[in-house]
Amino acid sequence: MTVYLLRRLFQAVLVMLAMSVIVFVGVYAIGDPVEILISPDADQIERERAIQALGLDLPLWQQYGTFLIRALQGDLGRSFVFNEPALQLILQKMPATLELAVGATFMAVLIGLPLGLYAGLKPDSAGSKAIMAGSILGFSLPTFWVGLMLIMVFAVQLGWLPSTGRGETAQFLGLQWSFLTRDGLAHLMMPAINLSLFKISLVIRLTRSGVRETMLMDYVKFARAKGLSPARVTYVHVFKNILIPVVTVVGLELGSTIAFSVVTESVFAWPGMGKLIIDSINVLDRPVIVAYLMIIVMMFIVINLVVDLLYSTLDPRVRLEGKS
Template structure:
């Protein structure tokens, strides 16, 4: 187990280092932030002064080494727009995104697992066909179109739910959250639902496929021969067997939800890091863009590392192949 963890940590460091090089070169090769930060009539002396203060006058390799040395201490530089540490700007917005994505993930599990189990136990029936048709729609409809339809139906036509913003937040166990107030909770429903729809479809299809592939196996027949109830067979024996691929996909998809919540946050004006990165790209706020990408990559790595650990606990044979 120690070797397994050590290998994963080495891989994580290599991925982070490679990502930092690629992202830094890609971001710093695009545009000139001085064109946005300074007025059009700025003098050459003013441009030189601002460039020196932001370390933009140094050669690109030196800029990267300076950036890397600072990043190792948690300093990604000051935001060009907010004039504050880029990391603090991101961490200020990150809780809103984590709240949104966690809610979406919980919705996908609470809705997707039961529907997948239900459809898997009734193959080629009306139940199976109906659930699978719904999952196909969840995969096929564009995320931005779903969001606009949710706003039109539940906010404009029916007037049941607010369409933009995070609403009023409160504190639960010292954490600022929308769940602490009714206003915040109602603001969370539409964006979380929009973000969860594709994940619900994915969980349904994986669970259904796993159940239908597992039910004909010999150990299920043996369990029936022992007189175990269908419920115990399904929820204990079959569910444990199909859990490994579901855990893997859920872990990866949680990272994807965080990284690709941009569209949902933009449609619903949710004040998370997704909306922040769009604004930062438009403003060529390089420190925020680089810090955001590296933070997201680090979260992906951490999530995958935890999934690998859980994977190895569920199936110890994996540790020998890792």
């Protein structure tokens, strides 16, 4: 296991290095922040002084070299707009995005797995057909439209849930979290539901197809022939074997949810990283954009590593291959 972890760590370093080059060059190519950050009324001397202060007078390779040296020291640059460390700005917004993404993923697993299991075990029933029809709607409906409908129904007409903001927060591990308070949980409910609809549909269809495929396997037929109860066959022999693809997809979707929760955060005015990156793109705040993308890449690497480790827990064959 130690050798495996060291190998994955080495691979992660190579991926981070390659992505840093791609991200830095891509952000450099999207525009000149000088045209936005510096007033048009400024004279040439003031413009040159500002360009030099921001380090934009250096060639691209030198800017990247400076960024790489500072990144190895934990410094991902200083925001052009806020004049604060970019990493600090992102970390301030990260708890809000993380709890929204984790809440949406938790809902997807909690709702999608039982519904997909039922749809796979009873494919011809009316309930199964209704579940699959609902999953199509979850794939098809635009996220922003669903968010507006949720606000209209549950916030405006019924008045059950607040429509915007994060609500009251409580401190845990030095960070502020809204799910620890009743008011914060009420604020979290609608954005998490809106963000989880697509993932619920994905988990339902993935679980259903896995159940239908597994039910035809010889070991399931043998378990039935031994006289095991349907519940034991389902939860011991079927359910455990379908978890591997579900864990893979859910893990990757968690990373995607963290990275692409911008629409939901905008609709519900959720103060997460999504709003910060949109504002930074509008003003071409390069350090914040680069730092955000690098953190997202690191999150995907960590999530993939966790998924691979879960494989060895769910499937003994993976452990045996690793030992060999």
